[in-house]
Amino acid sequence: MKTILLHPSYFPSIEQMAAVAQSEKVVFEVEDNYQKQTYRNRMFVAHSNGKLLLNIPIKHNKTKRRQKTKEVHVENDFPWQEQHWKSLQSAYRTSPFFEYYEDELKHLFTEPVEGLMAHNLKTFDVLCELIGIEIEVSKTTAYEKNPESIDLRNLIDAKRKLDFEAETYTQVHQANHPFLPNLSVLDLLFNEGPNVLSYLERQSLKF
Numbered sequence: 725m726k727t728i729l730l731h732p733s734y735f736p737s738i739e740q741m742a743a744v745a746q747s748e749k750v751v752f753e754v755e756d757n758y759q760k761q762t763y764r765n766r767m768f769v770a771h772s773n774g775k776l777l778l779n780i781p782i783k784h785n786k787t788k789r790r791q792k793t794k795e796v797h798v799e800n801d802f803p804w805q806e807q808h809w810k811s812l813q814s815a816y817r818t819s820p821f822f823e824y825y826e827d828e829l830k831h832l833f834t835e836p837v838e839g840l841m842a843h844n845l846k847t848f849d850v851l852c853e854l855i856g857i858e859i860e861v862s863k864t865t866a867y868e869k870n871p872e873s874i875d876l877r878n879l880i881d882a883k884r885k886l887d888f889e890a891e892t893y894t895q896v897h898q899a900n901h902p903f904l905p906n907l908s909v910l911d912l913l914f915n916e917g918p919n920v921l922s923y924l925e926r927q928s929l930k931f
Contacts, residue, residue, distance in 0.1 A: 725749055727873035728931075729864075731756065731793070731880040732844035733763035734780055738924070739888040740879050741851070741909040743931065745924035749860040753877055754841060755867040758782075758793045762880045765796075765840055767908035771815045774901050778808045782840060796840040809833035812910070819896040821917035828854055829910075851909060856921045874931055887930055893923065 727749040733740060740763075744750055758764065765780040781799040785791040798804075809830065816822040832850060837843045852859065868875075878884060890905045893916055904911075912920050 727751060728876050729753060729868065729871045729873045730876050731762075731764060732841055732848060733767075733880055734765055734778075734840075734844055735767040735847055735851070735908040735910050737763060737767075737879065737906050738890055738909050738912055738927075739886075739906050739929070740876075741855070741857075741912075742888075742890075742924040742927040743876055743879070743929055744852075744859060745855070745857055745921060746927075746929065747859065747874075749862070749873075751871075751873050752845065752861065752863045753868065754794050754863045755865070756793050756877075757790045758796050761882055763882050764793060764844070764880060766882060767910070768882075768904075769812065769815055769908055770895050770897050770904050770911050771811070772897050772900050775904055775907070776811065776815065778811060780804055780840065780843075794839070794841045798837050798840055798843070800837065805833040805837065816896060816910075816914040819914040822914045824917060825854060825913060851913075854913065855909075855924070857924075876931060888927075890927060891923065 725748045728743055728747045729751045730740065731753050765782055767778050769776050769778060781802050781804055783797045783799045832847055886906055888906055892903050893912065895903060895911065895915055912923065916923055
């Protein structure tokens with residue numbers, strides 16, 4: 725059984741979801757320390773002006789000890805859910821499949837969110853259902869320094885050099901700028917719809 729180890733992320737990148745689609749089991753690392761500037765609380769989508777960052781604000785730890793990701797709470801004094809949903813509507817309202825999936829996704833931007841990790845796991849479940857991915861899921865019980873499964877925790881790093889050469893597909897704003905690779909899988913979903921699963925399964929991954 726091909727098992728991969730991943731960090732839960734906010735609407736995962738295409739590379740992450742391709743790894744999921746090509747595996748039989750995913751183990752989520754839930755005992756890690758929180759790190760800034762990762763896909764734990766951010767995603768990138770395509771907008772008319774290019775790549776757009778959508779970031780979940782978090783409540784900063786007032787103590788000096790390192791905070792575990794599972795302990796991180798979202799800062800809801802700022803209306804980030806409303807802003808993110810409006811940004812997605814603005815970016816993808818003219819894409820082929822936004823209206824098709826809109827009702828299935830909207831609740832993730834209207835229902836109260838407290839814990840970051842719980843929200844990421846919830847978005848993952850919704851995405852798998854919409855894409856048609858059937859996969860066994862479990863969570864770590866301790867931080868795994870030398871995991872038996874395929875360690876893909878580095879995919880959470882939003883600044884790592886990308887060696888994933890994704891197959892191009894038609895993006896809604898391609899008339900305004902070149903193809904933008906490895907955005908959130910939402911970009912693929914809104915542009916390719918029912919073709920997403922077959923796309924993810926045929927990507928070449930260098931793991």
